[in-house]
Amino acid sequence: MTTSSQMRHRRGTRDRQAHRLKAFIGFVVCFAAIIGIWQLVTTGYDDGGLAPTPAASWQRLIEVLSTALVYNPPNDFGIVFHLLASLQRLAVGFVLAAVAAIPLGLVLGTNRVLHDALDPIIQVLRPVSPLAWLPVGLALLRDSEATAIFVIFMASLWIILINTIDGVYRVNPLYLDLAKTLEATWANRTFKVILPATLPGIVTGLRTALSTAWLVIVAAEMIVGNRGMGTFVWNEWNAMNINSIIVAIVIIGVVGLVLDRSIALLHRLIPTT
Amino acid sequence: MRNQLVSSSKTQAGSIEIANITKGFQRRGGAFHQVLGEISCTVADGEFVTIIGPSGSGKSTLLKIIAGLETPDQGGVYLAGQPVTAPSRRLGVVFQQHVLLPWLTAKQNVLFALEANGTSARTAEERNELAEYWLEQVQLLDAQDLKPGQLSGGMQQRVGIARAFALESDVLLLDEPLGALDALTRHDLQQQLVYLSEHESRTFILVTHSVDEALLLSDRVLVLSAGPAAVIQQELHIPFARPRDRQTLEQSPEYLELRRHLLDALTRGTQEQKMGMQPIADGRK
Numbered sequence: 034m035t036t037s038s039q040m041r042h043r044r045g046t047r048d049r050q051a052h053r054l055k056a057f058i059g060f061v062v063c064f065a066a067i068i069g070i071w072q073l074v075t076t077g078y079d080d081g082g083l084a085p086t087p088a089a090s091w092q093r094l095i096e097v098l099s100t101a102l103v104y105n106p107p108n109d110f111g112i113v114f115h116l117l118a119s120l121q122r123l124a125v126g127f128v129l130a131a132v133a134a135i136p137l138g139l140v141l142g143t144n145r146v147l148h149d150a151l152d153p154i155i156q157v158l159r160p161v162s163p164l165a166w167l168p169v170g171l172a173l174l175r176d177s178e179a180t181a182i183f184v185i186f187m188a189s190l191w192i193i194l195i196n197t198i199d200g201v202y203r204v205n206p207l208y209l210d211l212a213k214t215l216e217a218t219w220a221n222r223t224f225k226v227i228l229p230a231t232l233p234g235i236v237t238g239l240r241t242a243l244s245t246a247w248l249v250i251v252a253a254e255m256i257v258g259n260r261g262m263g264t265f266v267w268n269e270w271n272a273m274n275i276n277s278i279i280v281a282i283v284i285i286g287v288v289g290l291v292l293d294r295s296i297a298l299l300h301r302l303i304p305t306t
Numbered sequence: 307m308r309n310q311l312v313s314s315s316k317t318q319a320g321s322i323e324i325a326n327i328t329k330g331f332q333r334r335g336g337a338f339h340q341v342l343g344e345i346s347c348t349v350a351d352g353e354f355v356t357i358i359g360p361s362g363s364g365k366s367t368l369l370k371i372i373a374g375l376e377t378p379d380q381g382g383v384y385l386a387g388q389p390v391t392a393p394s395r396r397l398g399v400v401f402q403q404h405v406l407l408p409w410l411t412a413k414q415n416v417l418f419a420l421e422a423n424g425t426s427a428r429t430a431e432e433r434n435e436l437a438e439y440w441l442e443q444v445q446l447l448d449a450q451d452l453k454p455g456q457l458s459g460g461m462q463q464r465v466g467i468a469r470a471f472a473l474e475s476d477v478l479l480l481d482e483p484l485g486a487l488d489a490l491t492r493h494d495l496q497q498q499l500v501y502l503s504e505h506e507s508r509t510f511i512l513v514t515h516s517v518d519e520a521l522l523l524s525d526r527v528l529v530l531s532a533g534p535a536a537v538i539q540q541e542l543h544i545p546f547a548r549p550r551d552r553q554t555l556e557q558s559p560e561y562l563e564l565r566r567h568l569l570d571a572l573t574r575g576t577q578e579q580k581m582g583m584q585p586i587a588d589g590r591k
Binding site for chain 1: 373374375392393394395397398399401403405407409418419421422423424473
């Protein structure tokens with residue numbers, strides 16, 4: 034019995050290893066194919082050398098990374114400072130949105146009348162691109178930095194709000210019956226029953242909102258920023274340096290992935306069964 | 307008998323009166339579904355009463371109304387003469403599913419019940435001792451720091467039972483507390499419930515569809531008719547002396563007689579309904 038279970042275990046490990054190897058080979062093949070197609074499309078393309086080739090982009094990546102820590106105000110910043118500026122705006126706008134949306138979501142989730150009263154407004158504002166708020170921010174705040182944060186705030190707010198409300202609706206109704214039979218106080222009911230039970234919905238909201246905000250910050254910074262990943266992309270475009278934009282795309286993608294994965298870790302902290 | 311001894315004493319804190327209640331629901335599409343016909347009964351302080359009925363007969367709805375979680379369409383429920391209008395800590399509930407908060411440990415779940423209403427006559431240390439006492443009563447003291455997800459189904463329900471007892475409510479309402487458990491665990495927990503109910507002078511109202519559970523635990527069994535518009539079709543006094551022992555109980559001819567009678571009453575209800583409503587179903591049986 035032991036030997037057969039050991040054999041089964043070993044076979045399972047072997048199957049997993051074989052699967053990983055196959056997936057890795059597949060990845061290498063696909064990656065090489067993409068680079069190859071990229072090379073084919075861009076070489077001999079008569080555009081005055083604008084189109085980024087894989088080799089030139091790689092070259093530029095090395096350059097950008099080697100000057101990553103340059104700090105010569107007001108105009109010459111390494112990529113690290115652009116990245117930090119974007120992350121800082123993201124953090125401020127995102128945290129402000131979470132602070133506003135989570136309590137509001139808990140209130141609307143537990144108060145049907147208030148929810149139904151505000152729902153039409155939320156539903157109309159939700160599908161609006163956060164960038165549409167940018168001129169409103171500029172007009173009212175008269176400050177490009179505050180406007181960028183405002184845009185991030187608007188990008189995150191509705192997603193966190195709607196997911197929090199949905200999370201409250203998904204709370205096991207028996208938990209609420211339990212709270213009633215125990216004559217739980219408002220504070221105990223809210224903070225010891227509803228809030229922990231809503232956390233999965235809140236984390237889903239935070240995760241989606243952060244991804245969306247990261248999408249939006251680059252676009253917003255192209256217009257209002259004096260430093261940031263969006264500004265970097267815009268400056269390099271003005272310098273006709275398309276290789277840099279490929280570099281920026283890779284960096285934005287990697288940072289976005291890291292942000293998403295780190296907030297997804299919050300899911301593990303919540304027991305749900 | 308125990309219930310008579312207790313009810314003859316002065317305290318009536320746990321007496322329940324159910325007066326002419328009815329309950330129905332509006333179904334999607336508009337048809338009105340009468341779940342409970344007119345139901346009246348009284349439960350004396352310290353009595354163990356079981357409500358038994360075929361599935362769908364509205365037993366759980368009746369228990370929810372007694373607990374104050376549902377409002378009857380007509381009539382009312384009175385606890386010690388006072389109308390029950392909302393759930394109350396004087397009416398403890400053991401739910402069908404365990405309903406433990408998964409982010410709290412077993413002990414924290416019991417403590418939450420003791421502290422949820424914000425006021426307590428006890429100090430933190432006394433509450434702690436009380437929680438440990440009740441976890442010990444259900445043999446879970448060793449598991450007190452485990453989260454519900456780390457406990458088996460039977461252990462989870464034992465925490466739910468410990469929590470309800472720790473409330474020290476006058477009345478305990480048990481809504482098919484063992485229904486979701488496997489046969490062996492259920493057997494074991496029935497034994498524990500007999501022990502606990504015989505050592506605690508409280509009023510118990512149990513909802514179940516298990517005839518053996520009803521006979522083992524109750525002083526009195528109320529049999530609901532098959533719904534819709536279920537009514538109490540029979541009332542049986544269970545005369546066995548306490549403390550009860552399952553082995554001796556199950557060997558007595560009186561037990562077998564009562565069991566047969568009860569099963570008869572339960573199946574007659576459903577068969578009549580089936581014959582009346584869907585005659586084709588007979589062929590499948």
